[in-house]
Amino acid sequence: MADVESFTLDHTAVLAPYIRLIGTESGPRGDVISNFDVRLVQPNEGEIPTAGLHTIEHLLASLLRDRIGGVIDISPFGCRTGFHLIMWGEPDLGDVVTAVSDSLRAIAEDVEWEDVPGVDAFSCGNYRDHSLHTAREWSKLVLSQGISRDAFARVGV
Ligand SMILES: [Zn+2]
Structure with missing residues (x-):
């Protein structure tokens, strides 16, 4: 089986919350993407x-794109301690930390239920399974x- 960087990380040694560049990859035409470990909870x-x-x-799907360019995808880890963030190019780590922090601040302080995108059967695969209260806390x-x-x-904290 292929080696996957995530499984070589010593999850007992990290100190969450943090954002870490997992690595970059180049496509056949030279385009570069960056893959970040956005770890919100101690493993x-x-x-x-x-x-x-x-x-x-x-919420991050929208809030993060409003705050930083080049977001391809941000998706939760199966272990539920954070997210993979895939971005075009090689963005500055500090800019990524700022954009994620500002997005979480918006969730904590500003967002109302009406602001949460895609919470109906048309646009979500499990629209009944949402909690803005939990997201805020x-x-x-x-x-x-x-x-x-x-x-x-x-x-930097
Ligand atoms: Zn959904």
């Missing part, structure tokens, strides 16, 4: 409940801890 110590994570996913918790620019040390 094996907690996880965002599914409904809240689902609502954060829907976990966003507040992450912001209170600060998002580090280093996975193994608390940098």
Whole structure:
């Protein structure tokens, strides 16, 4: 089986919340994409409940694109401790941290239920499984801890 970087990361050594560049990849025409580990919860110590994570996913899809260019996709980890963020090019890590933090701040402080995109049967595969309350509370918790620019040390928080 192919080696996958995520499974070589020592999940017992990291200090969440953090954002880490997993790596870059180049396509056949030279386009570069960057893959980030957006870790919001300390691995094996907690996880965002599914409904809240689902609502954060829907909101980040819009809020993050409003705050930084080049977002291809941001999708939750199966372990529910964070998200993969795929972006065009090689964005500055500090800019990514700022954009994610500002997006979580909007979820914690500003967003109303009417603002959550795609929460009906037409546009979501499990529209009944959402919680803005949970999304808010976990966003507040992450912001209170600060998002580090280093996975193994608390940098810039
Ligand atoms: Zn959905």
